[in-house]
Amino acid sequence: MTPRMHLFILASGSKGNAAVVEGPTGSVLVDCGLSRRELHRRAELVSCDLSRVCAVLVTHEHSDHTSGLSVIAKHFDGPLYATQGTATARTHLERLPFTCVSHSCSLELGGMSIQAFPTSHDVSDPMCFRFEVREQGKVADAIAWATDTGYLTQPALQALRGCRVLGIEANHDPHMLATGPYPPFLKARVGGNSGHLSNVQAAEALPQLLTDETETVVGMHISEKNNLPELAAEALRQAVQDRAEVLLGSRAEPLVIW
Numbered sequence: 001m002t003p004r005m006h007l008f009i010l011a012s013g014s015k016g017n018a019a020v021v022e023g024p025t026g027s028v029l030v031d032c033g034l035s036r037r038e039l040h041r042r043a044e045l046v047s048c049d050l051s052r053v054c055a056v057l058v059t060h061e062h063s064d065h066t067s068g069l070s071v072i073a074k075h076f077d078g079p080l081y082a083t084q085g086t087a088t089a090r091t092h093l094e095r096l097p098f099t100c101v102s103h104s105c106s107l108e109l110g111g112m113s114i115q116a117f118p119t120s121h122d123v124s125d126p127m128c129f130r131f132e133v134r135e136q137g138k139v140a141d142a143i144a145w146a147t148d149t150g151y152l153t154q155p156a157l158q159a160l161r162g163c164r165v166l167g168i169e170a171n172h173d174p175h176m177l178a179t180g181p182y183p184p185f186l187k188a189r190v191g192g193n194s195g196h197l198s199n200v201q202a203a204e205a206l207p208q209l210l211t212d213e214t215e216t217v218v219g220m221h222i223s224e225k226n227n228l229p230e231l232a233a234e235a236l237r238q239a240v241q242d243r244a245e246v247l248l249g250s251r252a253e254p255l256v257i258w
């Protein structure tokens, strides 16, 4: 696939999440768990032009995905999309002028066709997205990722398949989670069906998601306490072998996939 879109993962992890997908005629910001200042600083580092952002999509209400939204919304007059569940889940979100959509909605933004799909997380009505550019009725480019999900739902598996850029959560190493500092209830939450995907789960899912179109696999939402980047990368590399490059989204610095 010749890239028609570019992905800027400005932050990924429990300290904050924000990503920009740049399409042919505009960009979309997915989540904003960074301050406005930090968002702009990181975007500048990777030459991501935030003035092209024509819409904001919100996956779910957790603060690592929404803490910067109120301030961003003050300086932005485009639409903010979230499910009704997300839009009404927290007081600071209730005040924002959301356009409510279903977790299976289709949107056309920035020259991209966007398909939402449901995730499984301990929040109100979460979703993630697949981005496509179509030319002459065919998919010319596709990017999708899924994070904050205890398992991959059927629609998620379908959406992640056949992407040029495929992002998948590799939140924790099961052994590190089991022996780590979290209290038992939190260990159960993170490792449960409404928590986060582990390195092992991501690696197990990958063989059925990779196709000839897949060029880049990105491990995302890597836990600071229950994982190591090396472990996540190793698990993904073993699953991917030489079929695609493996990169990691980071909480500390932005990552661009051109």
Ligand SMILES: [Zn+2]
Pocket (backbone or CB within 6 Å): 013, 014, 017, 062, 064, 065, 148, 221
């Ligand atoms: Zn999160």
Ligand SMILES: [Zn+2]
Pocket (backbone or CB within 6 Å): 060, 062, 121, 148
């Ligand atoms: Zn979350």
